[in-house]
Amino acid sequence: MALKCIRHAALVATLVSLTGAQIVPEDLRGGFNTKGKEIQVSYVGEAVNGFRDGTSFEKDAVTSEPTFALGDSSGxxxxxxxxxxxxxxxxxxARKLHYARANFKNNFNGVNIETQAAALLDYKAPGAFGEAGDNRQYSFLLYTNPGRKQIDQLKLPAEGENFDVKQFQDDNGLSDASAGVGMVVKLGGTADCGGDSANTVPENLPTPRPPQISSARAPTSNAGQQPSNQASATPTGGAQQPAPTGSGRTSNLVVASSVLESDAPGPSTITSTIILSSRPGGAGTPTASASLIQQTTNAAPGMSVPGGAAMVPLFAVAGALFW
Incomplete structure (x- = not known):
């Protein structure tokens, strides 16, 4: 009897962990599909290891325009x-628009996607419009351009004015967002919603992890090298200490990413970059990679878990059922 209770508790805990925090409001998730596009977001240039949905940030961590990635099922x-x-x-x-940029596309440089288009609304960091609150919530929404055509302009409200997402979509001929991910930012004080109640946030929000040291890349040997008792090859990359991603997860890819990383240029200094990942262990940015166990859980159509991270709780469910 006790064994059955333990098994049941393990199953329930696993299922609860799969649901995770959902910061993107329900009325904006209508276009999210479990088999559709996925988006990840990073404030440290490691979008392939984007932060988990609901991650709580300090204000200083989100001052600059982030980078983006599509999840493993996006193609x-x-x-x-x-x-x-x-x-x-x-x-x-009283929603406010803080950022709008269009025409991200694949540029045949590995899996990178870049845009030469200027932001239609430059990135306004949390707090830019004087908003306050330790549970301030922000949602990133991914739209697919209709007809695969470029968007040169969008009808947007004036900066700081209320933003009606549905009206925006109708005005610009856009369907519902196909993916999204949310974050919580600690701005201090209390949110003022003009007499309305602010959206509540789930308990136990994920937070960024502290920096971790990544292992140095192993040296490669040349066929023409002469034998020696001393090390004759120098590692191509020393140990680096990356800043934490939103989920604080650093990378450790050793398969598909090693070749791409050695030749891939650094992130564009002109435009934002979306990095596509066909697999959770796919190529990341030139200075970072990630193991399956370290992948974050936001890379899903909207906010589901990516393949690698999802397998851990699924194996737990299977183990509980066959225990």
Whole structure:
């Protein structure tokens, strides 16, 4: 009897962990599909290891425009164009647009996607419009450009004015966002929603982990080298200490990423970059990679778990059932 109770408790705990925090409001998740596009976001240039949905950040950690990635089930289509928004969704009736940029696409440089288009609304960091609150909520929304056509302009509200997402979509001929991920930012004080209640946030929000040291890349040997009792090859990359991603997870890819990393250029200094990942262990940025166990859980159509991270709780479920 005790064994059955333990088995049941393990199953329930695993299922609860799969649901995770959902910061993107329900009315904005209508276009999210479990088999559709996935988005990851990073404030440290490691979008392939983007932060978990609901991650709580300090204000200073989110001051710059982030980088983006599509999850493992998104696929890569060089002709598909994307538009990304960041919206303050704390107050249900007083949402604010903080960022809008269009025409991200694959540039045949590995799995990178770049845009030469200027931001239609430059990134406004959390707190830029004077908003306050230790549970301030922001949602990143991914749209697919209709007809795979470039978007040169969007009808947007004036900076700091209320933002009606549905009206925005209708005005610009966009379908519902196909993916999204949310974060919580500690701005201090209390959110003022003009008499309305602010959206509540789940308990036990994930937080960024402290920096970790990544292992140095092993040296490669040349066929023409003469034998020696001393080390004759120098590692191509020394140990580096990456800053934490939103989930604080550093990378440790050793398969598909090693070749790409050695030749891939650094992140563009001109434009934002979306990095597509066909597998959770796929190529990341030139200075980072990630093991399956370290992948974050936001890379899903909207906010589900990526393949690698999802397998851990699924194996736990299977173990509980066959225990």
């Amino acid at each position: 890569i289509s060089p002709s598909t164009l994307y538009t990304i928004l960041m919206v303050d969704t704390t107050c249900p009736n």
